[in-house]
Amino acid sequence: CAVFGVFAPGEDVARMTCFGLQALQHRGQESAGIAVGDGETIMVSKDLGLVTQVFDESRLAALEGYVAVGHARYSTSGAAASWEAAQPHISAIDEILIALAHNGTLVNTNSLRARLIDEGIQLRAGTDSEVAAKAIGSVTQKTHHLREGIRYAMQYMEGAYAMVLASPDTLYAFRDPNGIRPLCIGKLPEGRGWVVSSETCGLDIVGAEYVRDVEPGEIVRFNKDGVTSEQGVEPRKRASCIFEYVYFARPDSVMDGQSVYQARRNMGRILAREAPADADLVLGVPDSGIPSAMGFAFESGIPYSDGIVKNRYVGRTFIQPTQAMRQLGIRLKLNPLPSVIRGKRLVVIDDSIVRGNTSKKLIEMLRDAGATEVHMRIVSPEVMWPCFYGIDTDTRDQLIAANMTNDEMCEWMGADSLAFISLQGLRDSLPDVRTPGYCEACFSGEYPVDIPAYTARNSFM
Ligand code: 5GP
Ligand code: SF4
Ligand code: MG
Secondary structure (H helix, E strand, C coil), rough: CCCEECCCCCHHHHHHHHHHHCCCCCCCCCCEEEEEECCCCCEEEEEEHHHHCCCCCCHHHHHCCEEEEEEEECCCCCCCCCCCCCCCCEEECCEEEEEEEECCCEECCCHHHHHHHHHHCCCCCCCHHHHHHHHHHHHHCCCCCCCHHHHHHHHHHHHHHHHHECCCCCCEEEECCCCCCEEEEEEEECCCEEEEEHHHHHHHCCEEEEEEECCCEEEEEEEEEEEEEEEEECCCCCCCCCCCHHHHHHCCCCCCCCEEHHHHHHHHHHHHHHHCCCEEEEEECCCCCHHHHHHHHHHHHEEEEECCCCCCCCCHHCCCHHHHHHHHHHHHHECCCCCHHHCCEEEEEEEECCCHHHHHHHHHHHHHHCEEEEEEEEEECCCCCCCCCCCCCCCCHHHHHHHCCCHHHHHCCCCCCCEECCCCCCHHHCCCCCCCECCCCCHHHHCCCCCCCCHCCCCCC
């Protein structure tokens, strides 16, 4: 998901949030929402669809105020697209009114939900994010201090959360103690206010200057008294999602000091050394495979070429909820260029193989277009384990690398050869990260935050 927040008296904060969410649209396309506080109350507007489908002039004009939070949703396993699940979530318990936008997934939602139900608190969607909003609201109602409500919730929430929260007059940003999902702070010019965004590309679009990332376990507060920071919960072992660099983030973002674009180039270069291929051309699978393909070409000396054209108007295929839609999605989305490919031996670079649909279909299309050999090179290691922290990499039985050897996969997808970057190679692609320490669970199976009930549900492991 994408989260975005603004504190800027005198600015059109709803419009800024709308722009911010558009820059972050790649992080989720199911629903979009904006909540605005004007000092007295909070108004929220949200719906299913892309940011530009949900927000038009009249809808934005109705959102007046000086503090805003926004969200674009990507639903994780099981949770269907629904209006109730769209964010920001409002919690109104007595006089305590807040709006919360969450990126990540909590792993102990069930026990949190049970506590709230015991207290007689009504839940509409029952999602982890709604539960978090209500938990914060419920404690705040007792203590009358929002920071205590947030701190309390942070003591109890387990899993991944990068959150922005608005009261009628204040913006808060806070992040789980492992720092799994990203969140950064920017400053508008001439002291006009503050912006918080999942990625720096959201700061760029509103003209905010990057200041720093929100630290793991930190709560940052922005209001008319200025900016304050406190530790909501002790930081734990750093575990930033390494997959953000591989696939999720936009290439023009910088995460914890590391340019995502440069990281992807480095991955291609390192993979060219780890798994060279004898070929005539290097192609990248658009969009996320392109910088890595350029890196691979640079390092190997094999020329890079465009060779697969992407339809800009089709969303991310992976995010389609069913397998049939995903299959069709790949055809709609990618089309090879026969004039480039015919008679050529290709190295094809993609960012990841999850279920294997993309590679299998693509190889078939490349052969139909006249490729004589197709060598698949993947700039992430084998995805063997599900993600429980906000990216839908599915259950183990769906993950092709968890169920086949490399040779079996290569044969199944019809490639001449197949290789993945090593985990160390991937880490080495991130030389500029200020505080290294990654979640790599989908590759290694080592989960930085325990998953209650996981072993029970997947007893075959
Ligand atoms: P597959 O077809 O193997 O299931 O998916 C791999 C392809 O899906 C890659 O081309 C990758 O760019 C894309 N993809 C889109 N969204 C995601 C995501 O959330 N996680 C992963 N791992 N890959 C994704
Ligand atoms: Fe990221 Fe993978 Fe960890 Fe999920 S399991 S947070 S995708 S590294
Ligand atoms: Mg892709």
